[in-house]
Amino acid sequence: MEHLKIKIGIVDDDLLFVQLLKNYIENNDRYQVVLTSTGGHHFLTEQASNPLDILILDLRMTNGDGLEVMSALSQHTTETKIIVLSSFYRRSFMGQMLKMGAHAFLSKEIELEELVSVINAVYHNGHYFSNEQIDVMRGQLSNKLPEFHAFSKNELTEREMDVLRLVCQQLSTKEIADSLFISPKTVETHKTNLMIKTGVKNMAGLVIYAVQNNIVDPNEIVLFDK
The missing domain is CATH 3.40.50.2300 (Response regulator)
Incomplete structure (x- = not known):
């Protein structure tokens, strides 16, 4: 029997980054990118008809930032797990990200192979912490x-x-x-x-x-x- 693929969404205002990340993730046949968006507002109008297992979310976007998205999702019951992936990464923000509903908080400097490992960890275990984040907490x-x-x-x-x-x-x-x-x-x-x-x-x-x-x-x- 064919295994169901893990459904992933990517929200980032860098269109090239979105396309490259989508292509890389879908090289693994366990994952399917079912929704991409370059802004939080567009994502929130589309996500209801595209249920996700994992959302990879940028923080700083002009058309609805990541905090707006997390705040909106927190108002509804959802099984979607959120991985915040941002160039505006600070370890000291870890507590705020968790409070907002993030299941992992990562820098865009992360290696793609490691990102896929984190996706797998969040999907199966519900969260991911790095060594440095544990130290901060x-x-x-x-x-x-x-x-x-x-x-x-x-x-x-x-x-x-x-x-x-x-x-x-x-x-x-x-x-x-x-x-x-x-x-x-x-x-x-x-x-x-x-x-x-x-x-x-x-x-x-x-x-x-x-x-x-x-x-x-x-x-x-x-x-x-x-």
Whole structure:
């Protein structure tokens, strides 16, 4: 049986960059670029009829920037995972990008081969952090930061805590299910409950919650192995 392709959208106001990236990505038969746009406003009018698994999004664009796109998408329930790919990359912006709903934040200086690895990591694991980003988050996560969750860690069930720890190991839903001897559907239910209880929007937010609440040691977080 033929495997479904991962559906990707690219939004960037550099048309040449969009075309080159589209051609490179589609050299891998696991991916299909189903939507491209040179501005956020155009993308938002087209994306409803083109459901995406992954959105590769620039930050600075004249016709609707990346922040506008993320803000608009956050108003709706969507399975699309957002990879922000920008020349305006700063490690210190990592927290803001996660808060806005990004699942990965990358510089345009990234190698194309590595970008494809990140796409794969985000699709299967829900997020991607580099070593330097983990270091930044270690510095940013302190007792002075405001709590941004609705439930305390004591109100999470033991099984939810198990799932949360495995999410921080970047295991896929199937791998978590196999590890805990439960069904993938049950894992997804636990993930949904975790996001509701912690008040975060994505898997990356769950990792930050786990570090902030001393559920996992930041040094033990498993990074994606290229």
